[in-house]
Amino acid sequence: MSWLLPRFVLAALAVCLGAMVGWWTGRFFDLPFLAETLGAASAVGALVVIDAVRGHRLLQWLRGSQQDTAPRDTGLWGELGYRIERAVRDREKVIARERLQLDQFLSAIEASPNGVLMLDAQEQILWCNRVAADHFSLDPQRDLRQRITNLVRSPAFVAFLQEGSFEQTLLLRNVRGFGALSVVIRRYGEGMKLVLSQDITERERSDSMRRDFVANVSHEIRTPLTVLSGFIETMSSLPLTEVERRRVLTLMGQQTQRMQGLVSDLLTLAQLEGSPRPAPDRWVSLDAILARINSDALALSGGKHQIKVQQSTQIDLAGVESELISAAANLVTNAVRYTPAGGQIDVVWRDLADGSGELSVNDTGLGIAREHLPRLTERFYRVDGSRSRETGGTGLGLSIVKHVVQRHGGELQIQSEAGKGSRFNLVFPAVRVRHGAEAALGVEAAYADRQLAD
Ligand code: ADP
Secondary structure, three states: OOOHHHHHHHOOOOOHHHHHHHHHHHHHHHOOHHHHHHHHHHHHHHHOOOOOOOHHHHHHHOOOOOOOOOOOOHHHHHHHHHHHHHHHHHHHHEEEEHHHHHHHHHHHOOOOOOOOOEEOOOOEEEEEOOHHHHOOOOOOOOOOOOOOHHHHOOOHHHHHHOOOOOOOEEEEEEEOEEEEEEEEEEEOOOOOOEEEEEEOOHHHHHHHHHHHHHHHHHHHHHHHHHHHHHHHHHHHOOOOHHHHHHHHEEEEEEEHHHHHHHHHHHHHHHHHHHHHOOOOOOOOEEHHHHHHHHHHHHHOOOOOOOEEOOOOOOOOEEOOOOHHHHHHHHHHHHHHHHOOOOEEEEEEEEEOOOOOOOEEEEEOOOOOOOOHHHHHHOOOOOOOOHHHHHOOOOOOOOHHHHHHHHHHOOEEEEEEOOOOOEEEEEEEEEEHHHHHHHHOOOHHHHHHHHHHHH
16 A cells, blocks of 8 residues: 555645646636646646556556566556566466376376276266276377267166166176276266276186186095095995905095195195295205106106106206205106106206206107197196096196296296107206306306306
């Protein structure tokens, strides 16, 4: 209000000055009173014109983009310009802050692993993140303001949206490249809808694997149990001779062993899945493992095969000894079981150029047809079920092997030809392979030696 008093004073002075000038000039025409009034009115008019010019300048500034500063006048117009400019700048700051918050909020939703789609009351797309665009094959820019039902034509989705009871989750199968999508819709604001989508293909797959697994385990256990209960019934209801009784007991023993084998393999798998990755600095002698599997193979073969297991490799492997023994033993046992009498089985270690190494189990047995190879490491997958069961197989051996070798950072390679034989390689990465000489020298010294040799 600092302009108010000066403005009154200025107006009064201008009127007085105008009246005085009017009175002074009026004396010459003998009309002093009229001239005095005209003088005062001219002063007021001049003040009004000055105000109009200043007001016009301020209005011009307001009508423009307001990027430059407001007109810097004195008095009323100066303060008015200054205050309007400050209010405009404050508004701009608030808008910029809100825009930043909105951008951050939208980029947070954009980063969500789930699809987020906003629909207005007419089910037109207001906004969607990239994941939702992927899930429903939308273009986040081009499809804005389009009705969702014109773009997503899945009958289940359209019906769900139109039904309007959104308590349930909608499950969409085989939507444009996705195995399964779970869709949840929530209302917000005035008739608007939030559509949340999630790709649950992986979850569905693991659920179905779990169901298959439980069904397989139940089936595997039920078969020997049925046989056992049959024998028990036979023994309790029929008078058996001593020979028959012995035979029944032997068969019962076999079925029990089969169940024991299955349970033991299941426990091994569960243990492998539940334990942390083997430490990379606990060294195990490969020669000890080879000696162990050699005796296992000889015992299982009973002299029916020619078995050659490499004796002295001087290699240490970093990992868990029991797991490595189990993997190698599974391969050698398979080689014996799937190689007819007279066949040959070789187990050899080979250093590879990049410092890694592989343990190969080769046999001249039945071999495996090409179409079975990709599925061989699946749980309970058997090429020939009856032969596998006959020889005490559980169908879990190769899954255990694959699991073990993967936990040790390596891979299981399988080459086989039906009727010719098979070769199973356990490939271990360089960091988990140590030569005997390195063990003595210390790894760093051996590494330096290798560098020099290169
Ligand atoms: P199983 O307990 O049935 O042997 P595995 O997981 O160890 O289960 O092996 C899966 C299938 O792979 C076997 O049923 C068998 O048909 C085939 N197989 C495994 N090793 C060999 C091999 N050395 N020679 C031929 N077939 C093999």
